[in-house]
Amino acid sequence: MCVVYVMSHGAFVRKIGERILIGKSDGTHKSLPVQQIDAVVIGYHGTITTQAVYTLMEHGIPLVYVGFSGRIQGVLGPLPPTIRQSLQQWNYFTRNPQRNLLIRSVLLIKLKNQEEIIKICAKSRCHDKLVPISKSIQRYAKKIQTACDVEELRGIEGMASRIYFEAVPYLLISDKWKWHGRNRRPPKDPVNALLSYGYTFLEREVRIAVAGSGLDCRIGFFHSNDGRKDSLIYDLMELFRPNIIDRFIFRSLNLKIFSPDDFDITPDGCLLTKNARDVWIYQYEKYMQTSISYCGNETPRNFIRLQVENFAAHIFAASDSIEQEGII
Numbered sequence: 001m002c003v004v005y006v007m008s009h010g011a012f013v014r015k016i017g018e019r020i021l022i023g024k025s026d027g028t029h030k031s032l033p034v035q036q037i038d039a040v041v042i043g044y045h046g047t048i049t050t051q052a053v054y055t056l057m058e059h060g061i062p063l064v065y066v067g068f069s070g071r072i073q074g075v076l077g078p079l080p081p082t083i084r085q086s087l088q089q090w091n092y093f094t095r096n097p098q099r100n101l102l103i104r105s106v107l108l109i110k111l112k113n114q115e116e117i118i119k120i121c122a123k124s125r126c127h128d129k130l131v132p133i134s135k136s137i138q139r140y141a142k143k144i145q146t147a148c149d150v151e152e153l154r155g156i157e158g159m160a161s162r163i164y165f166e167a168v169p170y171l172l173i174s175d176k177w178k179w180h181g182r183n184r185r186p187p188k189d190p191v192n193a194l195l196s197y198g199y200t201f202l203e204r205e206v207r208i209a210v211a212g213s214g215l216d217c218r219i220g221f222f223h224s225n226d227g228r229k230d231s232l233i234y235d236l237m238e239l240f241r242p243n244i245i246d247r248f249i250f251r252s253l254n255l256k257i258f259s260p261d262d263f264d265i266t267p268d269g270c271l272l273t274k275n276a277r278d279v280w281i282y283q284y285e286k287y288m289q290t291s292i293s294y295c296g297n298e299t300p301r302n303f304i305r306l307q308v309e310n311f312a313a314h315i316f317a318a319s320d321s322i323e324q325e326g327i328i
Contacts, residue, residue: 002037002285003039003040003041003301004020004022004037004040004041005041006040006042006043007046008025008043008045010026010045011024011045011047013052015052016031018033019032020032020034020052020056034055034056034061035059038061038208038301039062040062041204042063042064042066043066044068053076057077060078060211060212061077062075062077062078062207062211063077064076064204064207064208070197070200071200072200072204075207075211077207077212080216081214085214088316089219089319090216091319092315092319093219100147100148100153102221103153103221103222104153108145110239110242111144111160114164115134115137116243117171117243117247118130118134118164118171119134121167121171122134127170129170130167130170136163137164140156140159144156154222164242165181168191172191172254174253177191177253177260178191186268186270187269189265190258190263190270193270194249194272197272198245198284199237201245202237202244203233203234205240205288205304206308208305209308209309210236213309214312214316215308215312217230217233218230218232220233220235222234222235236307244295244300244304247294248284258279262276287300288301289301
């Protein structure tokens with residue numbers, strides 16, 4: 001299974017018989033059975049025929065439109081959740097015992113993954129500055145276990161993230177990557193640009209996994225349900241940021257897959273060059289389709305899908321139980 005990217009000038013997607021044809025302006029093309037496609041990502045310069053869109057929708061395959069920076073502009077996908085499913089999700093997420101438990105579980109997984117990255121590097125490189133950072137994250141994890149409300153949990157998560165990102169200079173082998181802390185919107189340096197770019201790809205992965213799960217992406221349990229963004233997507237992304245995206249980025253930089261020349265730095269921020277974005281897509285897709293031990297010997301993409309499916313099954317099973325007990 002793969003994600004098809006249609007990003008360059010003249011790139012197109014068409015339906016040919018029972019297959020999807022992907023072509024480029026230079027005349028090169030390939031075709032895939034629709035069953036082998038997880039999603040199609042269309043950039044500003046890409047095109048897709050109505051027949052291809054219809055076939056993708058018929059098979060429940062999301063079509064994701066993205067802007068120049070990789071940020072999602074819109075998603076066309078399977079039918080939305082039923083009203084009953086959305087109400088079940090809302091009722092479950094707004095009950096404080098369940099909500100706080102979900103938040104604690106997600107944040108503890110996130111901090112465990114952050115700590116694991118730091119411990120591995122501390123052990124392999126004998127870097128003494130990583131040990132106190134690891135211990136600080138452990139202390140914040142203990143605080144999460146006893147926190148009583150959402151705002152307190154958000155505060156602890158924010159402090160733990162700041163400590164985690166202090167470790168970045170020690171996670172990178174080369175000193176040519178300058179790091180002065182996490183920044184975004186826009187990112188101001190290459191490492192931050194890669195992190196922001198990677199998280200937009202992760203957002204797409206989570207959206208694709210959520211599509212058809214019965215979950216309503218607008219109803220979250222941690223990020224604010226203010227109608228400005230799909231809160232559940234950002235909630236679930238916390239499960240995968242360090243383990244899947246950060247690991248990939250730190251590894252890519254340490255293997256010298258990217259160099260400082262692969263970035264354009266302007267007063268408006270730092271962005272990957274066109275060639276660097278092409279390299280990213282190739283390396284990222286290879287990574288997402290490779291079985292990895294820290295993903296339970298699944299590919300990262302399949303790991304995300306399975307985790308989201310299990311999450312949805314838990315939410316709806318628990319909601320059914322609550323309804324049967326007459327609590328709601």
